[in-house]
Amino acid sequence: MSAIICKELCKTFHQGEQVITGLDHVSIEIKKGSFTCLSGPSGSGKTTLLNAMGGLDTPDSGEIWVGDTRLDTLARGALADMRLHNIGFVFQAYNLIPVLSARENVEFVMQVQGVAKGERRRRSDEVLAEVGLQGMEDRLPSQLSGGQQQRVAVARAIASKPKLVLADEPTANLDSKSAAELMALFESLNEQHGITFVIATHDVRVMGYARRLISMRDGLIISDEAQQSHSMVV
Numbered sequence: 046m047s048a049i050i051c052k053e054l055c056k057t058f059h060q061g062e063q064v065i066t067g068l069d070h071v072s073i074e075i076k077k078g079s080f081t082c083l084s085g086p087s088g089s090g091k092t093t094l095l096n097a098m099g100g101l102d103t104p105d106s107g108e109i110w111v112g113d114t115r116l117d118t119l120a121r122g123a124l125a126d127m128r129l130h131n132i133g134f135v136f137q138a139y140n141l142i143p144v145l146s147a148r149e150n151v152e153f154v155m156q157v158q159g160v161a162k163g164e165r166r167r168r169s170d171e172v173l174a175e176v177g178l179q180g181m182e183d184r185l186p187s188q189l190s191g192g193q194q195q196r197v198a199v200a201r202a203i204a205s206k207p208k209l210v211l212a213d214e215p216t217a218n219l220d221s222k223s224a225a226e227l228m229a230l231f232e233s234l235n236e237q238h239g240i241t242f243v244i245a246t247h248d249v250r251v252m253g254y255a256r257r258l259i260s261m262r263d264g265l266i267i268s269d270e271a272q273q274s275h276s277m278v279v
């Protein structure tokens with residue numbers, strides 16, 4: 046079963062006179078429950094592909110399917126709805142709301158989803174404990190380390206129980222220990238809850254966890270290999 050299917054995706058960016066290739070006829074299938082890394086040099090198209098897969102950006106041409114839903118032709122409202130209920134995003138910059146506590150940051154998305162107050166509290170406590178932040182629920186982002194803030198961002202991404210998590214350079218701001226902890230967390234979420242992960246990264250420590258490693262260059266997929274995952278050496 047496929048979590049994502051991309052068919053012949055093309056995306057160009059225009060900067061004045063210059064035409065920049067983001068994606069050049071990229072076709073790819075991501076299986077449900079898989080753990081995939083997108084690697085490649087800066088500017089190779091990793092973020093562009095991830096954003097297309099998550100419906101954060103629309104391609105110029107091609108098709109994107111997430112489950113049974115075709116994303117690239119969805120109306121804005123339906124697309125936002127699809128993202129909200131089916132996809133968890135984890136970004137390099139944690140994108141937490143600075144004036145909200147860890148718990149409130151996690152509850153915020155559920156509030157938008159219309160989850161009732163009691164259920165929001167129960168679920169936010171549950172996911173914050175799952176990412177190892179029990180006892181820190183009331184802290185503001187500024188009162189947490191980078192690794193802990195990233196964990197809040199992961200808790201927020203999984204609070205809505207998405208089947209798919211897309212992460213863009215999730216370890217870029219983390220020290221080795223926090224990065225290893227985050228990847229162990231992703232691995233257990235993948236293995237225990239069957240959540241599909243696609244992670245864009247140039248971090249070789251992260252690539253070690255992937256069971257499929259896709260390399261990009263100049264908006265093209267240049268290699269696509271299955272590999273044995275092995276945990277990070279700290």
Ligand SMILES: Nc1ncnc2c1ncn2[C@@H]1O[C@H](COP(=O)(O)OP(=O)(O)OP(=O)(O)O)[C@@H](O)[C@H]1O
Pocket residue numbers: 058059060065066067085086087088089090091092093094247
């Ligand atoms: N909004 C934009 N406007 C103009 N060019 C863009 C835009 N977004 C991306 N690009 C260009 O598209 C190409 C692919 O960018 P992308 O961000 O996908 O690369 P990346 O592989 O994620 O790089 P990095 O590893 O640095 O994050 C690059 O040449 C980039 O400069």
Ligand SMILES: [Mg+2]
Pocket residue numbers: 091092093213245
């Ligand atoms: Mg990028």
